[in-house]
Amino acid sequence: xxxxxxxxxxxxxQRPFSGLTIAACLHITAETAMLVRLLRAGGAAVRLAASxxxxxxxxxxxxxxxxxGIAVFARAGVDRRGYYRHIEQALGQGxxxxxxxxxxxxxxxxxxxxxxxxxxxxxxxxxxxxxxRLRRMAxxxxxxxxVIAANDTPAKRLVEGMCGTGQSVIxxxxxxxxxxxxxxxxxxxxxxxxxxxxxxxxxxxxxxxxVTEIDPVRALDxxxxxxxxxxxxxxxxxxxxFITATGSCDVIAAEHLAAMRDGAILANAxxxxxxxDVRALAGLAAEVHRDVxxxxxxxxxxxxxxxxxxxxxxxxNLVAAEGHPPEVMDLxxxxxxxxxxxxxxxxxxANTGGKLTVGVHEVPADLDAEAxxxxxxxxxxxxxxxxxxxxxxxxxWRIGS
Amino acid sequence: xxxxxxxxxxxxxxxxxxxxxxxxxxxxxxxxxxAVRAEYAPxxxxxxxxxxxxxxxxxxxxxxxxxxxxxxxxVRWASxxxxxxxxxxxxxxxxxxxxxxxxPKGIPVFAWKGETLEEYWRCTELxxxxxxxxxxxxxxxDGGDATLFVHKGAEYEQAGGVPSPAPGDPExxxxxxxxxRNSLADHPGKxxxxxxCVKGVSEETTTGVHRLYEMARAGTLLFxxxxxxxxxxxxxxxxxxxxxxxxxxxINRGTDVLIxxxxxxxxxxxxxxxxxxxxxxxxxxxxxVTEIDPICALQxAMDGYQVATLEDMVSTADIFVTATGNRDVITADHMSRMxxxxxxxxxxxxxxxxxxxxxxxxxxxxxxxxxxxxxxWAFPAEEGRAGHAIIVLSEGRLLNLGNATGHPxxxxxxxxxxxxxxxxxxxxxxxxxxxxxxxxPKHLDEKVARLHLDALGVRLTQLSKEQADYIGVSVDGPYKxxxxxx
Numbered sequence: 001x002x003x004x005x006x007x008x009x010x011x012x013x014q015r016p017f018s019g020l021t022i023a024a025c026l027h028i029t030a031e032t033a034m035l036v037r038l039l040r041a042g043g044a045a046v047r048l049a050a051s052x053x054x055x056x057x058x059x060x061x062x063x064x065x066x067x068x069g070i071a072v073f074a075r076a077g078v079d080r081r082g083y084y085r086h087i088e089q090a091l092g093q094g095x096x097x098x099x100x101x102x103x104x105x106x107x108x109x110x111x112x113x114x115x116x117x118x119x120x121x122x123x124x125x126x127x128x129x130x131x132x133r134l135r136r137m138a139x140x141x142x143x144x145x146x147v148i149a150a151n152d153t154p155a156k157r158l159v160e161g162m163c164g165t166g167q168s169v170i171x172x173x174x175x176x177x178x179x180x181x182x183x184x185x186x187x188x189x190x191x192x193x194x195x196x197x198x199x200x201x202x203x204x205x206x207x208x209x210x211v212t213e214i215d216p217v218r219a220l221d222x223x224x225x226x227x228x229x230x231x232x233x234x235x236x237x238x239x240x241x242f243i244t245a246t247g248s249c250d251v252i253a254a255e256h257l258a259a260m261r262d263g264a265i266l267a268n269a270x271x272x273x274x275x276x277d278v279r280a281l282a283g284l285a286a287e288v289h290r291d292v293x294x295x296x297x298x299x300x301x302x303x304x305x306x307x308x309x310x311x312x313x314x315x316x317n318l319v320a321a322e323g324h325p326p327e328v329m330d331l332x333x334x335x336x337x338x339x340x341x342x343x344x345x346x347x348x349x350a351n352t353g354g355k356l357t358v359g360v361h362e363v364p365a366d367l368d369a370e371a372x373x374x375x376x377x378x379x380x381x382x383x384x385x386x387x388x389x390x391x392x393x394x395x396x397w398r399i400g401s
Numbered sequence: 402x403x404x405x406x407x408x409x410x411x412x413x414x415x416x417x418x419x420x421x422x423x424x425x426x427x428x429x430x431x432x433x434x435x436a437v438r439a440e441y442a443p444x445x446x447x448x449x450x451x452x453x454x455x456x457x458x459x460x461x462x463x464x465x466x467x468x469x470x471x472x473x474x475x476v477r478w479a480s481x482x483x484x485x486x487x488x489x490x491x492x493x494x495x496x497x498x499x500x501x502x503x504x505p506k507g508i509p510v511f512a513w514k515g516e517t518l519e520e521y522w523r524c525t526e527l528x529x530x531x532x533x534x535x536x537x538x539x540x541x542x543d544g545g546d547a548t549l550f551v552h553k554g555a556e557y558e559q560a561g562g563v564p565s566p567a568p569g570d571p572e573x574x575x576x577x578x579x580x581x582r583n584s585l586a587d588h589p590g591k592x593x594x595x596x597x598c599v600k601g602v603s604e605e606t607t608t609g610v611h612r613l614y615e616m617a618r619a620g621t622l623l624f625x626x627x628x629x630x631x632x633x634x635x636x637x638x639x640x641x642x643x644x645x646x647x648x649x650x651x652i653n654r655g656t657d658v659l660i661x662x663x664x665x666x667x668x669x670x671x672x673x674x675x676x677x678x679x680x681x682x683x684x685x686x687x688x689x690v691t692e693i694d695p696i697c698a699l700q701x702a703m704d705g706y707q708v709a710t711l712e713d714m715v716s717t718a719d720i721f722v723t724a725t726g727n728r729d730v731i732t733a734d735h736m737s738r739m740x741x742x743x744x745x746x747x748x749x750x751x752x753x754x755x756x757x758x759x760x761x762x763x764x765x766x767x768x769x770x771x772x773x774x775x776x777x778w779a780f781p782a783e784e785g786r787a788g789h790a791i792i793v794l795s796e797g798r799l800l801n802l803g804n805a806t807g808h809p810x811x812x813x814x815x816x817x818x819x820x821x822x823x824x825x826x827x828x829x830x831x832x833x834x835x836x837x838x839x840x841x842p843k844h845l846d847e848k849v850a851r852l853h854l855d856a857l858g859v860r861l862t863q864l865s866k867e868q869a870d871y872i873g874v875s876v877d878g879p880y881k882x883x884x885x886x887x
Contacts, residue, residue, distance in 0.1 A: 182703040206704050206705040208706065209705070223661075224685045225661070226682050283475070
C-alpha cells in the first residue's frame with residue numbers, strides 16, 4: 001500500500017492528530033490495519049470496532065492490539081448484540097474524531113452511546129450506504145457534527161467501485177461456488193460504480209449480463225454499453241447468477257425468488273444484507289442446507305428447485321473473498337486519512353468556531369487530486385501539467401478558436 | 402474500337418493521381434507485401450506467369466497487383482464484386498506508376514464500382530482473355546468466379562454446347578450461361594485450351610475454397626489450387642480482425658446510427674462472425690448470435706453472447722448481419738416482420754445470404770434509394786400492423802466493401818502476402834502440386850506473420866536449442882503441428 005506508506009512519513013513528522021482520540025468502525029482486514037497504524041503515527045489514540053460481524057480477520061485484530069497499541073474490539077462471527085457492544089466499547093469514554101463504515105458507529109453515537117456524542121468534533125464515512133443514512137440524519141436535523149462523505153470522490157468511484165468491487169465480487173462468487181461464468185446469464189442489480197464494475201468483469205469472463213436499474217440515466221448508460229436492461233421481474237427467470245449492488249433493500253424479493261431457475265446463485269455486493277430478502281427465501285424454502293460449501297447455503301424450494309445463497313446475503317466480496325485488493329484500499333484509506341487530517345485542522349472541540357458546519361460534506365476536490373497524484377507517483381506514471389498559456393485559456397471567456 | 406477492345410475499362414482515369422497517393426499510403430501499411438516484393442525482385446520468380454486476377458479492385462489489391470508485376474508477372478484484373486471496386490484504385494492501376502491519364506502505362510484492369518451483372522461477367526471474361534487470343538497460365542481468385550468461368554467454359558466445350566437455363570435459375574446464372582454461349586461461338590475450344598495452360602489457382606476466400614473442394618471431390622477440378630483462405634495469417638486475420646474493423650465502418654458510413662444500446666444479431670459465429678460480434682459489442686451493442694453448428698454456438702455462449710434463433714430475434718433486433726457463407730439466412734418473410742428502420746446487411750461473400758429477390762418480389766413493397774448502397778424497403782401496411790421500412794445495405798452484398806472500404810491495408814497485407822507466396826509456389830514448383838487443393842505449408846504461414854512483426858514493434862522471443870528440442874521443433878519453426886487451431 002504505497003500511498004499509505006508514503007503518508008506514514010508525512011504524518012509522523014506533521015502529527016496532525018496529536019492528542020486526539022479516533023474511534024473507528026471498519027472491516028478488520030490487513031488494509032484497515034495500515035490505516036489505523038497511519039492514524040497512530042499521526043499522533044492519534046485509536047479505538048477500533050468491526051463494521052461487519054463476518055468480515056473480521058482475527059489474526060489482524062490480535063496483531064493490532066498486541067503489536068501496535070490499538071484498542072481493538074472485534075471478533076469474527078459475533079452475534080448482533082456482541083457486534084453493537086463492540087462499537088460501544090470502541091466509543092468508550094469518548095472520541096474527538098470518528099471513522100465509520102456503514103453508519104453503525106454514528107448511529108450508536110446518536111442513540112445508545114449518546115452520552116459521549118457532545119465530545120465528537122467530526123468524522124468520515126467510508127461507504128455509500130453510510131452516507132445515505134447520514135444524509136437522512138442531517139435532513140431530519142439529527143446529525144450532531146460535521147461528517148465528510150469519503151465514500152464518493154471521483155477517484156474513489158473509479159478505483160474502488162469499478163475496479164475493487166468489480167474484481168473482488170467476482171472473486172468471492174468464484175471462491176464460494178467455483179462456477180464457470182462463461183456462458184452463464186448473470187443479473188447485476190444496480191449500475192452504479194460497483195454494479196458497473198461487476199457487470200463489466202462478468203462480461204469479461206464470458207457471461208451474458210443483464211442489468212436492472214431504477215435510475216433511467218444509469219439504465220441508459222448500461223444499455224449504451226451493450227448490456228441488456230430488464231426489470232428484475234423479467235430477469236428473475238433468466239438469471240443463473242444474481243448480484244445485487246444497489247444500496248437498497250428487497251431488490252430480490254419473494255416474487256423474484258419464486259420465479260428463479262433451479263441452481264440460481266444469489267450474491268450481494270452491497271454493504272448490508274438487506275438487498276436479497278433472505279427471510280422471504282427462508283419462507284419459501286422447504287429445507288435449508290447450511291454450508292454445502294463454505295459460505296454457500298442451499299435453499300431447497302421443495303419443488304425440485306434449489307437456490308444457492310452466498311454469504312447469507314451479506315457483502316460477498318468480503319465474506320467469501322478478501323474484500324478489495326490492497327491497491328484499492330490504499331487509495332480509499334489514503335483519501336480518508338487525508339480527509340481526516342484536514343478535518344482535524346478544520347473543526348474545533350465541540351463544534352465551536354470550526355470552519356465546517358454540522359452536516360455531510362464532500363471531500364474537497366484538491367484532496368482527491370492530491371491522493372490521485374500520490375498514487376500515480378507510486379505507479380511511476382507521469383502526467384502533464386497545464387502551461388501558463390493553457391491555464392489562461394481555460395480561465396478566459398474572451399479567447400475562442 | 403469497341404469498348405471490349407480497350408486495354409482497360411475503369412470509371413474515370415483522371416482519378417489516378419488520388420489512387421496513386423492512396424496506394425503509396427497503403428504500401429506503408431502493407432509491410433509483408435513490400436518485403437516479398439523486395440525479396441523476389443532480383444530473381445523474378447513470376448517471369449512468364451500470365452495471371453488473371455478476380456479480386457475486389459481496391460487500393461490494397463493495387464499493391465498486390467504491382468507486387469506481382471514487380472516480381473515478373475503479366476497481369477490482367479477484374480473485380481470479384483459489382484460494388485467493391487474503388488474507382489481511384491482501378492484508375493491508378495490502369496495508369497500505372499509511370500503513366501499519365503493521357504498515356505496510361507499500367508496493367509489491364511476491368512472494374513468499376515456499380516457494374517451490372519452483365520458488365521461484371523464481361524469484365525471477368527476480359528480479364529481472362531489476353532489480346533493474342535490466349536488465356537492466363539495462372540489464376541488468382543476470390544470467390545472462385547474466374548475458376549468457375551474457365552471450368553464451365555471447358556465443361557460446355559466438351560459437352561458440345563451451353564445448356565439452356567432451367568426455370569427458376571438465379572438471374573446471375575442465366576447471365577453466365579449467355580456469356581459462355583457467346584464465347585463458345587466466337588472462340589471454339591478456347592476454355593479447354595486455357596484450362597490446359599493454367600498451372601494453378603490461388604483462392605482467397607471461404608466461399609471459393611468451398612467450391613474448389615467440391616470440384617476436387619467430384620473429380621472435376623482441372624488444375625491445382627492453393628487454399629490461401631485457410632492460412633492462419635489469412636483466415637484468422639482477414640476474416641476476424643479485418644471484419645472487426647470494417648463491419649462497423651460500413652454500418653456507420655451507410656446509416657450513421659448509434660450502435661451503442663442497439664440489439665444486433667450476427668448470423669454465423671465463424672471467424673467473420675466472431676470479428677463482427679466483437680466489433681459490435683465494442684461499440685456497445687447487445688449482440689445476439691445465431692448458429693447451426695453446436696461448437697460455434699457454444700463458443701458464442703462461452704464468449705458471453707446470447708445465442709438465439711433468428712425467429713426469436715427477428716421482430717425485436719435493430720441490426721442484422723449475415724456472416725454464414727450460406728444461402729437464404731434472412732428471408733423476405735423475416736424482413737416483413739422486422740422493426741421499422743431495422744438495418745439489414747451481409748458481410749458474407751455472396752449476396753444470397755439475404756433473400757433480395759424475395760424482398761423485391763414482396764407484394765406492394767416500395768424501394769427508395771437513400772444514397773449509394775443504402776436502400777429503404779417499405780413494406781405495405783397489413784391488417785394489425787402499420788407499414789414499416791427496413792434499411793438494406795449494399796443490396797445484400799458484402800457491406801464492408803460496399804459501404805466502406807473493406808479490410809484495412811495491414812490486414813490485407815497478411816492475406817495478400819500469402820497470395821504472392823502461393824502464386825510463386827504454384828508457378829515455380831508446379832510439379833510438386835498435382836491437381837488437388839492445398840494449403841500453404843506452415844513455415845510459409847509463419848513467414849507471412851514474421852514479415853509483419855517489425856512494423857508493429859513486436860519483439861519476438863527466440864527458442865533456445867534446448868527448448869526447441871524439448872517440444873520437438875526446430876528453432877526456426879514450424880512451431881506448431883498442422884492440427885493446431887490457434
